[in-house]
Amino acid sequence: MxxxxxxxxxxxxxxxxxCDNEDQELLTISAVGSSQITAPTSGAVYVLNPEEELTNxxxxxxxxxxxxxxxxxxxxxxxxxxxxxxFAEPFLAGSTSNTNLSWNITEFNGAAVSAGLTPFLExxxxxxxxxxVGSLNSSPQVSETITVYVTAFTTDxxxxxxxxxxxxxxxxxxxxxxxxxxxxxxxxxYLWLDGGYKFVxxxxxxxxxxxxxxxxxxxxxxxxxxxxxxxxxxxxxGYYFVQADTEKLTYTATPVSWGVIGAATPTGxxxxxxxxxxxxxxxxxxxxxxxxxxxxxxxxxxWGAFDLGTVDADGILSGGGDLTFDGSEGNYHVVLxxxxxxxxxxxxTAN
Numbered sequence: 001m002x003x004x005x006x007x008x009x010x011x012x013x014x015x016x017x018x019c020d021n022e023d024q025e026l027l028t029i030s031a032v033g034s035s036q037i038t039a040p041t042s043g044a045v046y047v048l049n050p051e052e053e054l055t056n057x058x059x060x061x062x063x064x065x066x067x068x069x070x071x072x073x074x075x076x077x078x079x080x081x082x083x084x085x086x087f088a089e090p091f092l093a094g095s096t097s098n099t100n101l102s103w104n105i106t107e108f109n110g111a112a113v114s115a116g117l118t119p120f121l122e123x124x125x126x127x128x129x130x131x132x133v134g135s136l137n138s139s140p141q142v143s144e145t146i147t148v149y150v151t152a153f154t155t156d157x158x159x160x161x162x163x164x165x166x167x168x169x170x171x172x173x174x175x176x177x178x179x180x181x182x183x184x185x186x187x188x189x190y191l192w193l194d195g196g197y198k199f200v201x202x203x204x205x206x207x208x209x210x211x212x213x214x215x216x217x218x219x220x221x222x223x224x225x226x227x228x229x230x231x232x233x234x235x236x237x238g239y240y241f242v243q244a245d246t247e248k249l250t251y252t253a254t255p256v257s258w259g260v261i262g263a264a265t266p267t268g269x270x271x272x273x274x275x276x277x278x279x280x281x282x283x284x285x286x287x288x289x290x291x292x293x294x295x296x297x298x299x300x301x302x303w304g305a306f307d308l309g310t311v312d313a314d315g316i317l318s319g320g321g322d323l324t325f326d327g328s329e330g331n332y333h334v335v336l337x338x339x340x341x342x343x344x345x346x347x348x349t350a351n
Contacts, residue, residue, distance in 0.1 A: 033067035034141035035076070035099070035129045042146040045122075046108070050153045054106040059148075062100040066131035066141050073097060075132045082116035083124025083147050090128075091115040112152045118204055119154040120182070153182075157342055160187050161208040162242060164197025164232070171200045171208035175282070177244060178341035185247040189341030192277060193240050193253060196232030199225070201246070215246060225249040239277050239284075241299075241306070256306055258284050260334055262295025264325040272301050275336055282339040287351060291329045294322040297336050297346065308336075308344065317344040 039062045046058060066074055078101050079090040093111045094101045103111065117123045129143040158181075163174035177187035177199075187199075201213040216230025225244065235253050244251040259272025266273065266289055275284035275297075297317075299306020310321035317336075323346075331351045338344050 028069070029072055029133055029139060030069040031066075031139040031141050032069050035063040035066045035131055035143045037061060037063045037127065037129060037143055037146050040146070040148055042148070044148045045150075046148060047122075047151045048105055048109045048112075048153050050109075050155060052105060055104050057102050058105045058108050060100055060102040061127060061129070063129045063143060065099060068133055068139065072133050075134075075137060077130045077132075079128050079130060080111055080115040081126045081128075083126050085116065085126075087126065087128065087145075089116075093127075108150075109152050112150045113154065117150055117152045118206075119152050121204075122149050122151045124148070125150045158182060158184065158187075159202065159341070160244065160246065161200045161202075162189075162191060162197055163200060163208075164193065165195030166191070166193050166197065171210060171212070174200070174208060175339070176341055177242060178343075180342070185245050186243070187246065187341075188241070188243045190239065190241055190256070190338035192238070192279060192282075193235035193242075194237040196234055198230070198232055199244050199246070199251070215244070215249070215251075217251075223250050223252055225251055256299045257301070258297055258299050258306070258336055258338075259301060260286065260288065260295055260336075261298050262322065263293035264290050264295040272298055275334070283335050283337045285333060285335040287331060287333050289330070290325050290327070290332050290334075290348070292326055294324055296322050308346075315345065316342075317346055 040059065048058065061078055068074065075095065075097060077095045078093045079087065080093045081087040081090045091111060091114045112125055113119060115125060117125060124147045126145050126147050128145045130140055132138060132140045157178040159176040159178050161171050161174040161176055163169050163171045167174055175189065175191040177189040179185060179187050199215040200208050202208055203212050213227060215225040215227055217233050218224040218226040219231045226249065233251065233253065238255050239257065240253045241256050242253045258275045260275065261272045262269060273286055273288050275286050277284050296307065296309030307319050308317050309323050310318050312318055325348060333349045333351055335347045337346065
């Protein structure tokens with residue numbers, strides 16, 4: 001009888017193990033086939049325009065489900081890379097458990113630039129979809145790559161560098177001048193000069209280096225620029241407003257001493273309190289006693305070209321108008337920051 005019970009137990013155990021193994025086999029996940037991108041088609045062209053409604057959807061990438069042999073939740077990642085880089089440094093453009101992702105103009109432009117595309121040039125953008133399963137992103141599969149052609153943009157102002165004796169003739173660390181907008185060549189900005197200097201254009205990636213296009217004086221020192229056989233511009237040590245037009249091939253460097261003036265200052269509207277340039281911070285500043293009232297920044301102790309008294313919606317200081325000090329009477333540290341061309345700011349901090 002004992003033997004019969006042992007035999008029955010053994011049969012039940014074997015049957016249980018067999019069923020368990022069968023279940024395990026049914027739940028085994030295998031990477032059988034990757035997704036295939038169904039839209040857009042390879043070769044599609046996208047010209048991104050910063051003047052359009054930037055929240056409008058510009059691209060939707062769709063794909064079919066990856067195959068893992070059994071029904072299971074799948075994680076998808078869409079990756080971008082500049083064409084020709086073989087996804088050496090892919091940019092993760094988005095992730096989802098669905099089989100599509102969309103981007104508006106702002107999002108797609110940012111992703112394309114982050115993937116390495118140069119603004120305002122049509123370049124190839126490689127797109128692929130990577131699938132995986134589980135919280136550990138196991139069994140990854142990668143789709144075939146499609147290539148679309150994108151003209152991205154930037155809202156950054158075009159810039160040129162001004163290397164020279166004032167900073168060791170090093171273009172990558174030189175102060176910049178900025179144009180008024182894309183496609184414009186009217187560069188300007190404030191900087192400290194001391195001796196010779198030149199103007200250097202960025203390369204295709206936006207970097208400033210010797211070997212790029214550069215301009216210097218034509219040798220007459222009358223404000224004319226040339227690209228060949230150029231001479232270094234020259235300036236005695238001081239703070240300057242520098243302008244250069246690389247189409248008209250002209251330049252100027254005007255010395256400017258800045259001060260703060262107004263009813264809020266100790267001498268009212270009668271005279272300026274001078275600001276002092278700090279080479280370490282590239283800013284102008286002064287400690288001054290202020291009372292509530294209007295004030296502004298003025299150059300060269302005269303009314304005219306150098307007058308900053310209005311803050312626009314972006315917080316940028318521009319010409320005309322008056323600023324207002326509405327704090328308590330006392331001693332303050334006033335800073336005028338003109339180091340970022342065409343994007344000037346100021347601050348007033350209690351001492």
